[in-house]
Amino acid sequence: MFTYILRKLMYMPFILLGVVALTFMLFTVSTKPEALATIQLGEKASARSKYEWLATKGYVEFTERGREKLSKMEKQQIPARGTMLFNASILADLASERDYLKSEIDALAGEDPEDKDVKARLARLDLRRHKNEVESKAAIANARQTCLLEKAGQANLDAVAKVDDLGARKAAAQEARDKAKAAGGDTADLEKAARDAAADHEAALKEHEAALALVSRVKSESEKITKVEDIEPDLDYTNIFRQFVNYTADLLRLDFGDTRQGRAVTEVLWSGAGPSLALLLPAFLLSELIALFFGLLAAMYRKSSMDHTIVISSIVLMSLNGIAIIIAGQKFLASDWNYFPISGYSTGLGATRYLILPALLYVLLSFGEHVRFNRIIMLDEVGQDYVRTARSKGLNENQVLFKHVLRNSLIPLITRWAVAIPTLYTGSLILESFFGIPGLGYLTVDAIANSDGNVIRAIVVIGAVSFMLANLLSDVLYAVVDPRVRLG
Numbered sequence: 001m002f003t004y005i006l007r008k009l010m011y012m013p014f015i016l017l018g019v020v021a022l023t024f025m026l027f028t029v030s031t032k033p034e035a036l037a038t039i040q041l042g043e044k045a046s047a048r049s050k051y052e053w054l055a056t057k058g059y060v061e062f063t064e065r066g067r068e069k070l071s072k073m074e075k076q077q078i079p080a081r082g083t084m085l086f087n088a089s090i091l092a093d094l095a096s097e098r099d100y101l102k103s104e105i106d107a108l109a110g111e112d113p114e115d116k117d118v119k120a121r122l123a124r125l126d127l128r129r130h131k132n133e134v135e136s137k138a139a140i141a142n143a144r145q146t147c148l149l150e151k152a153g154q155a156n157l158d159a160v161a162k163v164d165d166l167g168a169r170k171a172a173a174q175e176a177r178d179k180a181k182a183a184g185g186d187t188a189d190l191e192k193a194a195r196d197a198a199a200d201h202e203a204a205l206k207e208h209e210a211a212l213a214l215v216s217r218v219k220s221e222s223e224k225i226t227k228v229e230d231i232e233p234d235l236d237y238t239n240i241f242r243q244f245v246n247y248t249a250d251l252l253r254l255d256f257g258d259t260r261q262g263r264a265v266t267e268v269l270w271s272g273a274g275p276s277l278a279l280l281l282p283a284f285l286l287s288e289l290i291a292l293f294f295g296l297l298a299a300m301y302r303k304s305s306m307d308h309t310i311v312i313s314s315i316v317l318m319s320l321n322g323i324a325i326i327i328a329g330q331k332f333l334a335s336d337w338n339y340f341p342i343s344g345y346s347t348g349l350g351a352t353r354y355l356i357l358p359a360l361l362y363v364l365l366s367f368g369e370h371v372r373f374n375r376i377i378m379l380d381e382v383g384q385d386y387v388r389t390a391r392s393k394g395l396n397e398n399q400v401l402f403k404h405v406l407r408n409s410l411i412p413l414i415t416r417w418a419v420a421i422p423t424l425y426t427g428s429l430i431l432e433s434f435f436g437i438p439g440l441g442y443l444t445v446d447a448i449a450n451s452d453g454n455v456i457r458a459i460v461v462i463g464a465v466s467f468m469l470a471n472l473l474s475d476v477l478y479a480v481v482d483p484r485v486r487l488g
Helices: 002-029 033-041 047-056 064-073 088-111 115-162 166-229 238-253 265-299 305-319 322-336 348-382 385-392 399-429 428-436 440-451 451-481
Strands: 061-062 233-236
Touching: 002 238, 002 451, 033 047, 033 233, 033 265, 033 451, 061 064, 061 440, 088 233, 088 451, 265 305, 265 348, 265 428, 265 440, 265 451, 305 348, 322 348, 322 428, 348 399, 348 428, 399 451, 428 440, 440 451
Parallel strands: none
Antiparallel strands: 061 233
């Protein structure tokens, strides 16, 4: 057994290294250093303070010029507000972008060296053609109007000749004026269409001239960007391997950084571990003892009314929504009947009155699942040959159940406990949030709401390490409870 434990302990550093590498990828590599500094220091932090924080964490390194510039800012020889710090990596990105823009401009210029003049001449010719079309349409309209007026005049003369009385002449003149007005309306429509076409072409020409001006401006801006190589960088990102080494060293020292409020993450987690353990350890032990008792009882009286009652009760509790049960318990037992406090927490023995109701609700929420699991295990063991042999030897039912059935059932139970124990703090997320208990679950919810990456990272790492330790402990307990297990 000692050899097996030693072998497991030798494997654990490699597993832990994998966990550290995974969290490093999740919380560091996937996020830019400037974003990490913004999360830690806030949106209003200056670029200088962000880079100084990144330098202390090993994400960036200041060059000799950068350190000299910082020294001058501290001595107020140069203004701290208006002075910029140039990052070598960012300057390299700007140079790459500059080269891309220049290549695009060169490719565009290579298609037609006289593109600007040709397009301008074509635009002017096109405009002149449109103007000629408008003038020709206007001339045609004028000619048409002249013809119509001549026809109207002839009609007027005919009317005068044919009709002698004054009323008839007025009617004929009115008819001629109506015809002339109609002819004038048609001409106005033609002129309006011609003017609209000319205006559209003028607008197109202006857009083209604006595009040519934009190309010229891009060229001038690209010429300004070419000076980026003349800027000496003040700092640069450290390589990924060195960042990983610094990250691992911080974890080994249990240095998870600071929260967004400026407190050490280790201090915050330590203050939250007490309330979580005070709530979950008694609740977990009580729920397992109750589930073990009812599981044995259901297996002992299989297919009886007691067994059916236990199974149906378990299914009903598993079907109910957990949040609904918590809300109902908090409303009736705490708010309406005043048996327990609604929420809050106190230190020392005063915390007991705040923890009783959440612990009872935890037992109620886990009762159905745990009882059904234990009943299935017990029923499987009750049907084994060694149970019939024990009964044939004259052992009473209690000796058979507790000495043989229960002991052999501990293997799957230990496996389930090993998985459940490291996740107890996550299981209390809802309970701690509803009852205002400042435990690890409450801290996790608060860290997610405030985007506090250091707290989230610390909880993930602690959960992974706890899971590995629980699995090691479960493997050792297998040999303790069942001599048939051979660890060597």
